[in-house]
Amino acid sequence: MAKQTSVIHASIVAALFAVLGIGGVVYGSRVALPGLASRHGAGIDAMLDYLLITTGVLFAVGYCALAYFIWTGARRGRIGQRLASRRTELWVSGTIGIAVALVAEGGVLAIGMPVWSEYFDATPPADAVTVEVLAQQFLWNVRYAGPDGQFGRTSSDRIDDVSNPMGMDRTDPAGRDDIITQNAITVPSGRAVRLRLRSRDMIHSFFLPHFRVKQDIVPGMTPEVIFFPTREGSFEMACTELCGLAHYRMRGFFDVVSPEAYEKWLTDQSTPPPARR
Ligand SMILES: [Cu+2]
Known part of the structure; x- marks a missing residue:
């Protein structure tokens, strides 16, 4: 009975944090930036949207994985052996780290470099x-x-x-x-x-x-x-x-x-x- 109550309590706390997090993103995406009024600004907005969406998805995937491991791990009586070899651990975490960096930094470079050159490196038009x-x-x-x-x-x-x-x-x-x-x-x-x-x-x-x-x-x-x-x-x-x-x-x-x-x-x-x- 006590175990059931603690599961209910934990679920309520988890739901509260989820509502706060998702609500914050929904609210923030509406109030974050005032109405756009420049040409290069569209690129900056696209980059911010890209970062918000990709890091948001990665964050959600990461936390789902964490929840899954806590859920299954909590049911295991004792840990008797390594679940994966040291090599596999290194390989999996290295691959995930590089993939996340590529998604975040690669996207910023791909979307951001043209904006950078329009904003800083452009020769001003004669009538500027x-x-x-x-x-x-x-x-x-x-x-x-x-x-x-x-x-x-x-x-x-x-x-x-x-x-x-x-x-x-x-x-x-x-x-x-x-x-x-x-x-x-x-x-x-x-x-x-x-x-x-x-x-x-x-x-x-x-x-x-x-x-x-x-x-x-x-x-x-x-x-x-x-x-x-x-x-x-x-x-x-x-x-x-x-x-x-x-x-x-x-x-x-x-x-x-x-x-x-x-x-x-x-x-x-x-x-x-x-x-x-
Ligand atoms: Cu000042």
């Missing part, structure tokens, strides 16, 4: 919109080249938090028409976006969840990312490297607008506001 992003505690400085298409010179010794956050060289004519904003990036739809990322003080990480764009920014390095937005809208931009107490304030917006709205936005930024009477 280039935007410079300079991270600092705790905001994003954003710069556009302006009508002349040339970024003005900058240097770190010219940086002044209030009057010159990006360290612009005011004597450089190329920089006169540069447009500077904070915590907001606007780009037109239908064109590739090329982001040149820099950091002023410490490691930040530029994150556009809808675009599957995430790039660490280490001071002294200028990583670039190229991606192609696939829909218009206003999307969240965040820092995803805990960079200090006010890290949470590094939240901004990445707006993809129609080409006409973008031209108007550029003109609005370039013309100084009318003087007040």
Whole structure:
């Protein structure tokens, strides 16, 4: 009788864990990622789906095997001999280990390498919109080249938090028409976006969840990312490297607008506001 009760208890606990595990996967697969808005992002999503499904299946198979051996092993009175030779044990576990690694790593390479080359190694199209992003505690400085298409010179010794956050060289004519904003990036739809990322003080990480764009920014390095937005809208931009107490304030917006709205936005930024009477 006592044995029956303990079997019932064990079954209830096992069922509870199974419900938690499966429920977690079902819930997580719905809330994990926000709606996709970039071309290369489809490949990243495919890779995540592949990993979730294959490792999920391997996990389930592994646990079923474990349950089977516990079930049959518990009924055995005593273990009198090895059930398999040492060689067979090595061979079986080695084969399973290599097969699992091939499924997981091989799949990641097969799906991931084309995405990697599209995202990091692609030559930007001639009409790509280039935007410079300079991270600092705790905001994003954003710069556009302006009508002349040339970024003005900058240097770190010219940086002044209030009057010159990006360290612009005011004597450089190329920089006169540069447009500077904070915590907001606007780009037109239908064109590739090329982001040149820099950091002023410490490691930040530029994150556009809808675009599957995430790039660490280490001071002294200028990583670039190229991606192609696939829909218009206003999307969240965040820092995803805990960079200090006010890290949470590094939240901004990445707006993809129609080409006409973008031209108007550029003109609005370039013309100084009318003087007040
Ligand atoms: Cu940060």
